[in-house]
Amino acid sequence: MDVPALHNSMSTDAVAVAALGQVHAPPVPPPQAGSPQVRPPPTAPGHFFARASEVEVSGGNFLTASRDIHYHTVRIGGGNEAGDRGTLKKRSSVSASTVAGSSSIGKAAHGDIILDPMSNYCESEIYMNQLSRQNRGFPLYDPSPQRNMPAEYKKKGICIGDVGRISPDGFFDFFFNIFLPAEHPVNDNDVPAGFSPLAPYTRKEVSFKTIRPGAFVASPSITKPGDMHDPANEHPFHCVGPTGALLVLPQGSLIEKLENSERIRKYAERNAESWYKYVNGPRGRHLVNGSLYVVTGCEKTQSGVIATFHTTIAGREFPLRFRERVDPKSEPIYGFIGDGTALSSYFIAPLENDKRLCNQTVFIHGFTRLITWARQTGMSRQAEFEFRLAGI
Numbered sequence: 001m002d003v004p005a006l007h008n009s010m011s012t013d014a015v016a017v018a019a020l021g022q023v024h025a026p027p028v029p030p031p032q033a034g035s036p037q038v039r040p041p042p043t044a045p046g047h048f049f050a051r052a053s054e055v056e057v058s059g060g061n062f063l064t065a066s067r068d069i070h071y072h073t074v075r076i077g078g079g080n081e082a083g084d085r086g087t088l089k090k091r092s093s094v095s096a097s098t099v100a101g102s103s104s105i106g107k108a109a110h111g112d113i114i115l116d117p118m119s120n121y122c123e124s125e126i127y128m129n130q131l132s133r134q135n136r137g138f139p140l141y142d143p144s145p146q147r148n149m150p151a152e153y154k155k156k157g158i159c160i161g162d163v164g165r166i167s168p169d170g171f172f173d174f175f176f177n178i179f180l181p182a183e184h185p186v187n188d189n190d191v192p193a194g195f196s197p198l199a200p201y202t203r204k205e206v207s208f209k210t211i212r213p214g215a216f217v218a219s220p221s222i223t224k225p226g227d228m229h230d231p232a233n234e235h236p237f238h239c240v241g242p243t244g245a246l247l248v249l250p251q252g253s254l255i256e257k258l259e260n261s262e263r264i265r266k267y268a269e270r271n272a273e274s275w276y277k278y279v280n281g282p283r284g285r286h287l288v289n290g291s292l293y294v295v296t297g298c299e300k301t302q303s304g305v306i307a308t309f310h311t312t313i314a315g316r317e318f319p320l321r322f323r324e325r326v327d328p329k330s331e332p333i334y335g336f337i338g339d340g341t342a343l344s345s346y347f348i349a350p351l352e353n354d355k356r357l358c359n360q361t362v363f364i365h366g367f368t369r370l371i372t373w374a375r376q377t378g379m380s381r382q383a384e385f386e387f388r389l390a391g392i
Contacts, residue, residue: 124170126308130219130245137363141170152185157359162295192278205260213252241316257297297365303348305334
């Protein structure tokens with residue numbers, strides 16, 4: 001797979017500063033049944049910057065966190081939905097066996113938080129909950145660029161330096177890129193007030209890793225006997241209830257990560273306040289504090305297949321077979337064959353000049369900051385609650 005070009009043109013000077021210390025965000029707590037929301041950080045105001053000119057934090061309780069933090073929150077969504085997401089995603093209606101009921105949450109023997117088998121959850125909730133624990137990054141259920149984005153953005157998809165949110169439906173809601181000028185086609189002159197881009201990073205500050213074709217990422221409840229490179233057109237998986245998620249990458253993938261994140265961190269400290277005002281004002285998202293992300297890495301592919309299941313019977317075993325049909329004269333078709341327990345879908349990038357784009361972002365890496373306000377001083381303070389998205 002060719003290495004895709006990055007959004008920004010690299011400068012020739014290296015930036016010699018220390019890399020951001022690695023901080024692992026713990027597993028994402030599962031959402032309540034029927035709701036995509038995730039528990040907010042304990043000091044985050046419920047409607048930060050919604051329409052406020054004065055916001056007060058009672059008692060001045062500012063949260064600080066070191067690299068050993070074990071707070072169980074990675075926010076998903078937090079506002080109005082964007083318009084047409086425009087994925088080239090095909091869905092097969094293989095209904096999951098779920099029964100509405102209690103929304104309580106349990107724990108597995110190994111300590112993972114699990115979804116209540118007696119409650120209903122949408123596919124994106126199950127998928128993000130299950131694969132966020134696999135140390136690969138934060139999983140996007142909808143990896144395709146939204147159709148309403150500029151053409152230049154859609155060619156490459158999510159890139160290092162993108163600022164946005166993760167929607168409840170599992171797509172990345174892009175706002176702007178910090179390495180590009182306001183007039184760049186990707187930013188399209190729609191940026192925060194006073195925006196000034198950060199100087200481009202160099203290529204030697206970015207690490208690359210290629211994932212082989214046929215690789216997959218699965219929750220512990222799904223295993224694959226044998227080699228995924230079996231020449232047969234069907235590849236069996238063994239599934240155990242009540243809950244699981246699976247991503248298969250027929251063409252493999254490419255991971256790119258900015259190893260030197262210190263400049264982004266300092267830049268975010270200086271500008272996070274204006275970012276929230278812009279997103280909650282002109283962009284109308286009404287995000288709560290801590291739900292705006294800066295991307296420092298991503299994993300992209302040309303196509304992929306997703307399966308999720310959530311049954312009412314813990315320990316139930318069933319097969320799930322991945323099938324691929326590749327015809328040089330037509331678009332590849334992928335899917336899963338099962339007994340009706342799992343829901344599956346596949347996505348594939350469009351062709352450009354007879355070459356398939358690599359713009360489907362299946363995992364992202366990044367960080368966020370909390371901001372707190374005090375009426376007494378009239379100044380904002382940024383809490384040191386920075387973490388990388390799961391798996392970094």
